[in-house]
Amino acid sequence: MSAAASGWEVVIGLEIHAQLATKSKIFSGASTAYGAEPNTQACLVDLGYPGVLPVLNEQVVRMAAKFGLAVNAKVAPRSIFARKNYFYPDLPKGYQISQYELPIVEHGELFIRDADGNEKRIGITRAHLEEDAGKSLHGAVEGSSGIDLNRAGTPLLEIVSEPDLRSAADAVAYMRKIHTIVRYLGISDGNMQEGSFRCDANVSVRPRGEEALGTRAEIKNLNSFRFVERAINYEVERQIDLLEDGGEVVQETRLYDSDKDETRSMRSKEEANDYRYFPDPDLLPIEIDDDYIEAVRETLPELPDAKERRFIDDYGLKPDDASILTVNLSLADYFEAVAEATSAKPQAVANWVIGDLVGALKRDSMSIADSRVAAADLAVLLDRIADRTISGKIAKEVFEAMWNGEGSADDIIEARGLKQITDTGAIEAVVDQVIADNPSQAADYRAGKDKLIGFFVGQVMKATQGKANPAQVNELLKKKLAD
């Protein structure tokens, strides 16, 4: 039974961890590059050696401020780092430097579309800076666990939403929106496979109409949109089943097992740590003045919502297409580069980019940055359709050839002799021939079988290897057959 149908309301809040795209760590000079040999990118500060001290990487402040401004939040003039104390082998100092009271960003918002296509505001409670922990490698060493501290000290922005999400679909839409924003801002690469973008989901249910929130479970470390959707759906059903059977939801932390598609208990509230947060005496408060904020604001790019609006208003794109194109900044930039360079209509450009180009990229598992057809080259191809050098159908063939590296649109059209025949005399000759060769069909057409026009067009196109201009063919056939 779906939650919506069952009389239960689902309440979800997300805590998203976005890894900030700095070259060095948040409190040390060690590199943040992914994929190095274990423990080769951990300096004494990352290892928590006796006597070492953290020094803030100023880049992260700028990035957090950028995010705050992008989600219409308050960027705090004064925020402080706090220590979150707990013991774990991948946490070298025995505490994580994070922010607790006074985070750098508070009271933001963004807008998503819910399942019915309605715009919906999602509040962002806060976003704070913190360092990542290392990684335990169970089974890496025979008979014991290894620890890789390369990731220790990697800068994270933890973005906490209000419990405004009402379904797994809402949660995914919200997470996608944050993903789009951080990549637009250039503050995170958003790479989910490498763990640069992941989230914890707080999920509860309550009888529809009830004010008070139900007891929540926190699902940890979801690192794909699909897992977020499936984990939440599983968890919602689990909680509803539990409550309908007269049971109670326990406040606890749960892990999602993607192989079994289920969540299972990790630790309950009773076992939860008392983190003993207190201000980190090794670090000064982050103090930001208005000039700093204004300087950061100057660097803000056009944001996804504004771009989507502009694509609709200025280019006349269909809303859905504008939305698809603006999810990914590189794709949006590609589209605009083509649209600006070609005389083809923007909607035609959008169709090509979303259809043929994205299709080819997907087929070859490539990202837009690696596209084998540059925007300027696609623009030329679309020009050739617009100026009637080739038909849209022939253009597909040319595009494939371009994709395969056979040269520019013009070279391919030339080399393959694909130039559309627009010479009326030449087409007329073929039309006459086709009519002469098919007298009975011509008679039937003239007797009222209008549909036979398709047959004649097909014959003409076949005779010209598709190069005849279809509009001219149509026009001539109608004229000649009417004679």
Place this chain on the structure above:
Amino acid sequence: MHSMTLVELRDGLQRGDFSSRDVVAGLLERIEARDGELNAFITVTAEQAMDVAGRADDARANGGAGALNGLPLVHKDIFCTRDVLTTCGSRMLEDFVSPYDAAVVERLASAGAIMLGKTNMDEFAMGSSNETSYYGPVRNPWDLSRSPGGSSGGSAAAVAARLTPAATGTDTGGSIRQPAALTNTVGIKPTYGRVSRYGMIAFASSLDQAGVITRTADDAALLLKVMSGFDERDSTSIDHPVPDYEALIGKPIKGLRIGMVRQHFDAGLDEGCATAVREALSELERQGAVLSEVDLPNLDYCVPTYYVVAPAECSSNLSRFDGVRFGHRADNVEDLLDLYCSSRGEGFGAEVKRRIMTGTYVLSAGYYDAYYLQAQKVRHLISDDFRRAFESVDLIAGPTAPEPAFGLGDKTDDPITMYLNDIYTIGANLAGLPALSAPCGMVDGLPVGLHLVGPHWSEETLLQAAHQYQLVTDWHKACPEAYK
């Protein structure tokens, strides 16, 4: 030669009266002969010291010598020293050889100073008697049955016994000044942020500050100039100009306004100490200082505030000693929790455990507001007391410790009495102020210290007052009979 000060040694080296090799060899011999009874050293770096002395002599011959070239000193074993054992007085770091030098060590070495060794200390600087050290208590050269104070007790005893002219120390609640007072040496704790904490093993980060123990204010000025200054590796170090302390302390103190802290002479202060301190202040008055009385109304809250803030920070700072990456690791553990509990249980001593537990308690959910937050508020009030006092005086003065050196074992059963030994010194740490202790008298053959506290960045005034006092008095020259 062993009784010469740094300034005297520097002049002698420059005149060519002796070489750094002579100086270092002499002191190493003396350490070898006398440290058995004192236990002031955890590590003696004899070979390294002789090497560096040789290079210092060469550098001097070639005319390219730093401000401290060829001058010997010792480091409290809380400072990380590259390739040299750094124990922090704990079993936890019994085998810890640091891969890097602390900023203080680095700065002094690059000015040419020679490290003779690393001194004993209360475990992780937690103690006022040097009895919490895993390496055994340090004995006071003035009376071997007594404590030299702590936590920089090894540094103070080594300087007092003429095993070294100078030593570094750290001061979180009085750990430089109280041992200086108990051993007849000069100890200065600079303004918080004056000296980099990088490489100094943290006890309570918001209170810890490195300083020196010497026999004269002059020597302290010489070292402090080299040690001070901004370090980008310590976010709490402050970019404030470093004056030429040595040049400034020669100025007479005529007109210097000194406030005697009314509350410091209340009950609880040994009568002999009170007399010695009053006499020292009269001497300063004779030199032109203007005395008055000032109030520090929240004095009684210093010790309780400190014993919330310091344990809170230490409970977190010491979490890194978990047996996983460095330090003591217990054998034959059953699981992760056992590894933590056994390694820390075996590696830390009783006082450290007591403070970790206290600190964990005051930061716990439900107690944080009542203890930690409340202590931070009181800390502000204490800072305000000082600020108000400095509206009418340049320095404030009183005794460094409530009594002269106490017997080893006398206070070990009662932590509270031990904690109260720092009652006059803790305020400067809570307020981040510079403070100094200088020898000012004797009670039954035991030294008494005069405590001076100034506003932020007033190190030069503190050193100036102490130096001018030492120009007309001889207390600082007094040496324990057995160590002449």
